[in-house]
Amino acid sequence: MSVTMPPQHPVDDTKPTKGKSLTRSAKAKKNLTSPWATAAAIIIAVAWTIPTVALFMTSLIPGDRYRTDAWWTVMADGGLTFQNFNQVLFDSFGDNSTAPPLIEYVFNSIVVTVPSVVFPVVLGLMAAYAFAWIPFKGSSFLFVLIFALQVVPLQLALIPLLRLLGPENLGLAGEFGGVWIAHTIFALPLSVFLLHNFVSHIPREVLEAARVDGASHTQMFFRIIIPLSLPAVASLAIFQFLWVWNDLLVSAVFGSADTYPLTYPISNLAGDYGQYAYLVPPAAFISMIIPLIVFFSLQRYFVRGLLAGSTKG
Amino acid sequence: MLSTEHGAVSSPLRTATDLGTDFWASQGQNLLFGMIAIIAFIAIIAIVMFGADLIKGRTRDKVQLVVLVAPVLVLLGVGLVYPALDTTWLSFNEITNEPDPDTGIFTTTMQFVGLDNYRFAFSDPSTLRTILNTFVWMILVPLMSTGFGLAYAVFIDRAKGEKVLKSLVFMPMAISLVGASVIWGNIMYDYNQVGEQTGMLNALRELVGLDPYNFLRDDPWNTFWLIVILVWIQTGFAMVILSAAIKGVPQEMNEAASLDGASAWQRFWRITVPSIRSTIVVVLTTITIMALKVYDIVRTVTQGRDNTDIVANRMYVLSFVEGREALGAALAVILFVFVIPVVIYNVRSLNKVKEAR
Numbered sequence: 001m002s003v004t005m006p007p008q009h010p011v012d013d014t015k016p017t018k019g020k021s022l023t024r025s026a027k028a029k030k031n032l033t034s035p036w037a038t039a040a041a042i043i044i045a046v047a048w049t050i051p052t053v054a055l056f057m058t059s060l061i062p063g064d065r066y067r068t069d070a071w072w073t074v075m076a077d078g079g080l081t082f083q084n085f086n087q088v089l090f091d092s093f094g095d096n097s098t099a100p101p102l103i104e105y106v107f108n109s110i111v112v113t114v115p116s117v118v119f120p121v122v123l124g125l126m127a128a129y130a131f132a133w134i135p136f137k138g139s140s141f142l143f144v145l146i147f148a149l150q151v152v153p154l155q156l157a158l159i160p161l162l163r164l165l166g167p168e169n170l171g172l173a174g175e176f177g178g179v180w181i182a183h184t185i186f187a188l189p190l191s192v193f194l195l196h197n198f199v200s201h202i203p204r205e206v207l208e209a210a211r212v213d214g215a216s217h218t219q220m221f222f223r224i225i226i227p228l229s230l231p232a233v234a235s236l237a238i239f240q241f242l243w244v245w246n247d248l249l250v251s252a253v254f255g256s257a258d259t260y261p262l263t264y265p266i267s268n269l270a271g272d273y274g275q276y277a278y279l280v281p282p283a284a285f286i287s288m289i290i291p292l293i294v295f296f297s298l299q300r301y302f303v304r305g306l307l308a309g310s311t312k313g
Numbered sequence: 314m315l316s317t318e319h320g321a322v323s324s325p326l327r328t329a330t331d332l333g334t335d336f337w338a339s340q341g342q343n344l345l346f347g348m349i350a351i352i353a354f355i356a357i358i359a360i361v362m363f364g365a366d367l368i369k370g371r372t373r374d375k376v377q378l379v380v381l382v383a384p385v386l387v388l389l390g391v392g393l394v395y396p397a398l399d400t401t402w403l404s405f406n407e408i409t410n411e412p413d414p415d416t417g418i419f420t421t422t423m424q425f426v427g428l429d430n431y432r433f434a435f436s437d438p439s440t441l442r443t444i445l446n447t448f449v450w451m452i453l454v455p456l457m458s459t460g461f462g463l464a465y466a467v468f469i470d471r472a473k474g475e476k477v478l479k480s481l482v483f484m485p486m487a488i489s490l491v492g493a494s495v496i497w498g499n500i501m502y503d504y505n506q507v508g509e510q511t512g513m514l515n516a517l518r519e520l521v522g523l524d525p526y527n528f529l530r531d532d533p534w535n536t537f538w539l540i541v542i543l544v545w546i547q548t549g550f551a552m553v554i555l556s557a558a559i560k561g562v563p564q565e566m567n568e569a570a571s572l573d574g575a576s577a578w579q580r581f582w583r584i585t586v587p588s589i590r591s592t593i594v595v596v597l598t599t600i601t602i603m604a605l606k607v608y609d610i611v612r613t614v615t616q617g618r619d620n621t622d623i624v625a626n627r628m629y630v631l632s633f634v635e636g637r638e639a640l641g642a643a644l645a646v647i648l649f650v651f652v653i654p655v656v657i658y659n660v661r662s663l664n665k666v667k668e669a670r
Contacts, residue, residue, distance in 0.1 A: 034577060037467070037468040037472075037577070038472055040464070041469045041478055045478050048485065048545065048548070048549075050513070051485075051493075051496045051497065051500070051513075051545065052484065052485070054496070054500050054513050055492075055495065055496045055500055058500050066511075070511040073509065086326060087326050089329075090332065091328075103329075103332070103336075104336075107340040107343060107344065108343070110344070110347075111343045111344060111346070114351065115347050115351050115354070122354070123384045123385050123388070126380075126381045126382070126384065126385070127381060127384075127385035127386075130378055130381040134374075134381070142382075142386065144660055146385070146389065147659065147660065148656050148659065148660055149393055149394070151602055151655055151659060152397055152652075152656075153606045153625075153645065153649055153652065155606065155625060155644075155645040156397045156646065156649050157392065157396035158632065158633075159396070159399075159400055159638055159642060160395065160403075176346065177350075181388075181392070182392075184388065185388050185392035188385055188388060188393075189389070216366050216374070217374060217377035217381065218365060218380075221362065245489070246489030246490065246491070246492075247489075248491055248608075248609045249608060249609070253629075253633060263489050266491050266492070266495065267609065270491070270494060270495050270613045270614070271612075271613060271614065283495075284491070284492045284495035285492075287489060287491070287492055288488050288489070288492050292484070292487050292488070295484070295487035303553055306553060
């Protein structure tokens with residue numbers, strides 16, 4: 001979900017020069033950072049990191065010792081093993097006579113996610129350009145409406161949209177097409193709003209110069225808007241990627257056994273404390289690998305997207 | 314080692330090489346389908362846009378404007394606005410599926426029942442509890458996340474290794490709610506009646522001499538433990554946004570106050586907080602909306618057992634598992650009513666930003 005952000009001051013990255021005698025401001029700065037604050041920060045950082053580490057360690061507990069021995073006990077006697085990852089990914093996630101291996105869901109997640117990122121970003125950029133630079137009747141009303149739609153809980157749209165996509169109408173429910181359309185629709189308000197923020201800040205002279213030269217809207221879109229908005233497109237795309245990859249609700253409602261992404265079987269088995277419960281931690285860890293790679297390698301763009309005015313839920 | 318788990322199954326585990334051609338054929342087909350969909354989508358957009366460029370004269374601009382905005386407006390109108398109105402209408406009806414007395418054929422009829430579904434929602438104890446729980450989520454998640462995020466942002470501001478410290482707390486944002494639920498529900502909160510405590514928190518309790526505690530069964534505190542999961546995720550979000558705002562506060566103000574003898578605590582309340590007040594409000598409202606809609610955590614960890622259910626999960630169960638769509642629709646509308654103040658606030662502040670330009 002998204003809300004307007006007040007304009008941010010530029011981030012001050014300049015570092016104080018080291019080694020010189022302490023200036024007045026350096027003295028004051030020193031005064032501002034207390035060892036207690038640093039200690040508290042480190043405690044929070046550790047507390048926030050432990051759960052993820054614990055997940056990884058628990059993934060390595062062999063099945064017959066899961067929930068009998070804690071991971072530190074198993075680690076102490078050298079019993080940790082990567083076998084679970086192999087079993088979950090390639091053998092089966094759950095009962096190995098019926099449950100498919102997780103690798104199928106990994107592929108489903110990829111097939112669900114990539115188009116669900118491309119569609120709303122492209123359509124959103126087109127509309128963002130129109131709302132920002134082409135004056136037309138009802139423009140600001142429609143933009144405010146789209147903006148307000150960001151806050152509408154998607155629960156409100158699920159039942160009728162499922163009927164529209166269902167067998168009586170489009171017949172796309174339960175297929176990748178239906179999941180893509182649903183994800184695209186739910187992403188559009190944020191996409192339009194975020195890209196509009198960016199596109200409307202392109203200098204007026206750039207667009208007017210092209211307009212005077214007789215460029216049409218199509219030409220302006222391809223020659224000016226697309227190249228200049230790539231940074232915003234990148235941050236929105238990362239945002240949408242993480243959102244879709246981690247989504248459960250849209251996939252559960254509009255998908256089927258053929259399309260369910262990683263989150264679906266994991267959520268189902270997580271609440272079941274039966275004999276296959278030991279497969280849940282490695283599966284959860286596998287589902288995190290790709291978003292964590294995306295996150296850490298593209299963190300800058302992701303943060304930029306957040307600061308550009310929004311987040312989504 | 315795994316043979317005890319699998320009992321009689323003696324076949325060794327399959328590995329990547331055992332996946333077989335069928336598997337790769339069907340997965341390859343899906344990937345190809347996704348690629349073709351993207352290429353076709355971009356091709357259609359390009360063809361329509363350049364097609365509209367061939368038009369001569371004044372109509373060209375108009376046609377191109379329609380091409381640019383129509384897809385979004387149609388998709389949102391058909392996929393979001395109409396469904397939202399339809400759901401609202403459905404919430405005032407009752408769906409019955411009964412055999413016709415003459416023919417015996419099952420027919421589905423919709424009957425207007427006014428506020429009956431809402432009356433039920435607010436009088437049925439378990440549904441009412443669900444609504445109250447949602448309210449608790451809506452209050453606690455934003456307050457706790459913003460509180461922790463703000464404290465952390467202040468603590469690490471200009472500290473050594475700020476970037477790394479930020480990444481560590483921000484990282485849960487990349488983890489799915491399902492993944493986070495597994496981490497907390499199956500590992501942090503795990504409780505064993507007998508034997509060694511394998512859950513992290515209960516092991517910690519034992520270490521300091523406390524009795525193990527069943528986090529997820531103890532009503533009403535179990536709702537609080539579920540809320541902690543979302544706070545764990547959202548704190549990073551609050552921290553990143555607030556940290557950027559704090560860096561916008563002129564350093565000279567802090568320095569001057571410091572030289573005048575103001576303590577860190579005084580500077581925080583008298584300088585930092587007032588300077589970033591609008592950002593704090595934005596963070597609070599954003600997280601509030603998020604907290605209302607999250608259903609993944611409850612679905613994954615407790616499935617709503619032991620009075621932990623929230624509206625978003627109950628709505629899903631009613632509509633898609635139990636087939637009581639009308640009541641589910643009423644719950645969705647209740648969820649929307651909760652966010653209406655935020656919608657109004659947002660539109661107002663958007664208009665302010667527009668006027669300022």
